[in-house]
Amino acid sequence: MIGPTVLLMLALGQTPTGTVPVGDAGWDLQSGVTRTEYLGRSAFRAGTGRAIHRATRLEDGTIDVDVALNGKRSFVYLQYRMATDGEHEEIYLRPHKSGLPDAVQYAPVFRNESAWQLYHREGNTAEVEFETGRWVRLRLVLSGRQAALFVGDTTRPVMVVPRMARDPAPGYLAIRGFVPQGSRATEAAYFSNLVVRPGFVPFRFPTVPAPTPPAGVIKDWELSESFVADSGTIAALPPLDGRRWIPASADADGLLVVNRFLARPGQARRSTTIARIRVEASAAGIHPLALGFSDDMTVFLNGQPIAAARAPYSYNFPRQEGLIGLEQQVVFLPLVAGTNDIAVALTDGFGGWGIMGRWLSEPLRR
Numbered sequence: 001m002i003g004p005t006v007l008l009m010l011a012l013g014q015t016p017t018g019t020v021p022v023g024d025a026g027w028d029l030q031s032g033v034t035r036t037e038y039l040g041r042s043a044f045r046a047g048t049g050r051a052i053h054r055a056t057r058l059e060d061g062t063i064d065v066d067v068a069l070n071g072k073r074s075f076v077y078l079q080y081r082m083a084t085d086g087e088h089e090e091i092y093l094r095p096h097k098s099g100l101p102d103a104v105q106y107a108p109v110f111r112n113e114s115a116w117q118l119y120h121r122e123g124n125t126a127e128v129e130f131e132t133g134r135w136v137r138l139r140l141v142l143s144g145r146q147a148a149l150f151v152g153d154t155t156r157p158v159m160v161v162p163r164m165a166r167d168p169a170p171g172y173l174a175i176r177g178f179v180p181q182g183s184r185a186t187e188a189a190y191f192s193n194l195v196v197r198p199g200f201v202p203f204r205f206p207t208v209p210a211p212t213p214p215a216g217v218i219k220d221w222e223l224s225e226s227f228v229a230d231s232g233t234i235a236a237l238p239p240l241d242g243r244r245w246i247p248a249s250a251d252a253d254g255l256l257v258v259n260r261f262l263a264r265p266g267q268a269r270r271s272t273t274i275a276r277i278r279v280e281a282s283a284a285g286i287h288p289l290a291l292g293f294s295d296d297m298t299v300f301l302n303g304q305p306i307a308a309a310r311a312p313y314s315y316n317f318p319r320q321e322g323l324i325g326l327e328q329q330v331v332f333l334p335l336v337a338g339t340n341d342i343a344v345a346l347t348d349g350f351g352g353w354g355i356m357g358r359w360l361s362e363p364l365r366r
Contacts, residue, residue, distance in 0.1 A: 020194045026055040043192040046177030059170040061198040063140045069095040071132040072185035077176035086112030098130040108165035110259035115352030117294050120323045126159035141203045148203045162208045211252035216359035223248045224274040226262045233308045234298045234345040258353035270349035281335040289331050292324040292356040296347040307331045
């Protein structure tokens with residue numbers, strides 16, 4: 001007989017409690033993932049690729065899975081609440097960063113792109129010491145906008161994500177590995193013993209107050225349709241007339257995730273949009289504007305270039321993370337009395353497309 005709890009889960013479109021075996025026919029094994037035996041168990045060996053289980057549906061609840069790591073440079077993912085293969089949430093391990101502050105990371109995925117550079121902050125990354133060559137339990141507990149990740153010890157989380165980026169909704173899940181070029185790893189990880197338990201939330205999440213916008217933060221922008229610009233710094237403002245514009249609101253902390261609103265043109269990876277605002281100044285003067293951006297920007301005031309900066313990711317030579325933050329750049333804008341048009345040519349190629357702004361002094365008429 002099917003009990004009332006299971007009937008409720010089915011009504012909500014969620015899978016009842018249970019193990020999802022390695023041999024389950026519902027797995028879609030993409031290139032780079034194979035079934036094997038490892039450390040006495042049936043397992044997935046994940047190089048660069050993922051295994052997707054679309055029949056599983058989970059919004060709130062618990063995902064348990066065992067992983068075996070090798071400690072070499074690689075990335076080990078648990079992807080969940082998947083609306084599509086390219087729209088979901090993910091938490092992943094960086095085994096080569098064992099013991100470092102970003103050994104694990106949360107990131108949302110929009111339009112098949114992880115926005116990790118935009119969510120590399122407190123509550124989105126954490127320090128973990130990883131064991132290698134043995135099975136280690138991962139537990140992910142989901143409740144609304146919050147998530148708790150446990151590694152090994154399933155009573156104390158190593159990371160509590162206070163606010164995931166995407167609206168909570170049931171979705172399917174995947175495991176994924178990625179071995180970057182130049183790594184000495186022969187695989188990212190082995191996965192075994194996946195258990196999905198909808199509705200089971202064995203962790204008391206802290207109460208998180210509603211986020212309060214910092215003073216002076218820019219909430220509302222307009223984004224132009226995306227386009228491909230010539231490589232290098234954009235020195236002249238492209239013509240704005242005739243472009244399609246999309247109103248776009250930032251999160252409470254000022255972060256505007258461009259990928260939420262715009263697709264890249266065609267197959268282009270490096271893409272540009274114009275993010276613009278209009279400001280009414282009560283008097284002429286110099287006003288500092290703090291800007292965070294990913295990855296390249298040029299600031300134009302009333303059509304004239306004022307400042308340009310670059311902050312892309314680079315694994316080495318030079319090593320730089322390309323992380324967004326309001327500490328990246330302060331631009332001193334010579335505003336005129338009356339109307340001022342501020343446009344930022346924003347170009348991105350990897351890791352999340354975003355902008356954020358905050359006035360450090362605001363003698364302005366809105």
